[in-house]
Amino acid sequence: MASDLRSLIEKTENLSIDPVYDTNWCDMPAEIKLECIGKMELNERLLLRCTAKAERSLVDSQKVEFHFGRFRGYYEGFSFLLYSDNENFCKHLYDKSETIGLINYIKNVGVFENLEISFGNLFADNEQFATDDGLFTAKNIEFEECDISTMISVLKKMKEGVESIKMNVGIEVFEKFAEILSISHIQNAKYWHIKDYQETDSLYKIAQRKSDLLSKSKDERRVRILTNNADIHILLEHGLDDSVAIYHVDEYFRLLVIPAEMKKSEYEDDCQEWICKIDPEIYVYDSESYFEESEADRYINELAFQEYLESRGYYDAEGI
Known part of the structure; x- marks a missing residue:
């Protein structure tokens, strides 16, 4: 190991390569400039691309x-x-x-x-x-x-x-x-x-774009639709969830492309996960932790958020 290290040092000492730091930026080859640009932050790149058309071209290529x-x-x-x-x-x-x-x-x-x-x-x-x-x-x-x-x-x-x-x-x-x-x-x-x-009638138009439609089966939650591709079906799901039905007037639907061989037993019965993708806050306001938060805590949090927006210039102080 020591002999390999000594050999490497000797080879390095014999190389006739000028140090990069002794070379002006304008004299550097394009491949070296690109390596440097790749390590720059966005602000630095924006400044560099303003110096000359050649530099702008290099910056814009990264x-x-x-x-x-x-x-x-x-x-x-x-x-x-x-x-x-x-x-x-x-x-x-x-x-x-x-x-x-x-x-x-x-x-x-x-x-x-x-x-x-x-x-x-x-x-x-x-x-x-x-x-x-x-x-x-x-x-x-x-x-x-x-x-x-x-x-x-x-x-x-x-x-x-x-x-x-x-x-x-x-x-x-x-x-x-x-x-x-x-x-x-x-x-x-x-x-x-x-x-x-x-x-909601437009859901039919969306599915129609995918295929020629024939209804294969349907129930309270789902309509399964045949397509002109024998390998796939389209599943239209209605998100029926007790908490949503009780506290909210909105309805939630989704269309899925599924394998034709998928069985009913493989359907996803818990619709909360995909409803949360559509409306992330729907279960937050129904949770016990939300209502346990005191009015004072909510006021402090809202005030802190308003101060943050003011500091960022989104609001005038008089408008808050």
Whole structure:
């Protein structure tokens, strides 16, 4: 072992390689620059891409993986919140063109596990946002308080591979349901969650997109539907849960693609888990721990949250 180490030291001493730290950045080969850029935080990359077109090209070629990203518009401002293994990135902007520039950069280099879009109608009539041809890369995407035109535009800008799509919809979605349903990501996603959607007849339209339908069996909770593929069936489930039925007026449905050979005994009888995915708070407010919390504790927690929002610039002090 010692002889191997001495041999390695001798070989290293005989190498005629100039130290990297004696070389100017502009003289470094592109492959070395890319190694350096790969270790930079997002803020550093943004600064570097402003120095020259050559550096911008290098920075833009390096992908960044994010566990979570949120793009949010509020009043006339915009906020970006990004989480990755190495850093948390938070930025607030008030210029729409600057915001779109940053969105386009993050969109082109970011690979998201979870992405949340909440822009309201701030980009509804923005040609620069609507015509950009860059693509988002995300496994799971959620739209919260988002104009329908922006939602459709973002969905059409997604790369293949979207597994989960969540929508908090408004009345305008009812009018453009057919257009949304025609988007390939909607058709191919493993999980499509529509919150507060009142047109339950459209569940038939969704299933019809998948196949030619024939009812095979049905009961109080489920309708099993034949398809034009002999290997699969579609299962429409109605989430009937005692606590939901007693305390809430909302109803919960889901569509599943199942193997044709699945037996009734293999159905999932406990619907609480998938109802919680649709409405995470539904069982929180029915739990004993929630009601055991004192009014004083709730007031303190709400006040602390308001102070946090004020510190982040979401509210004016007089408006709280």
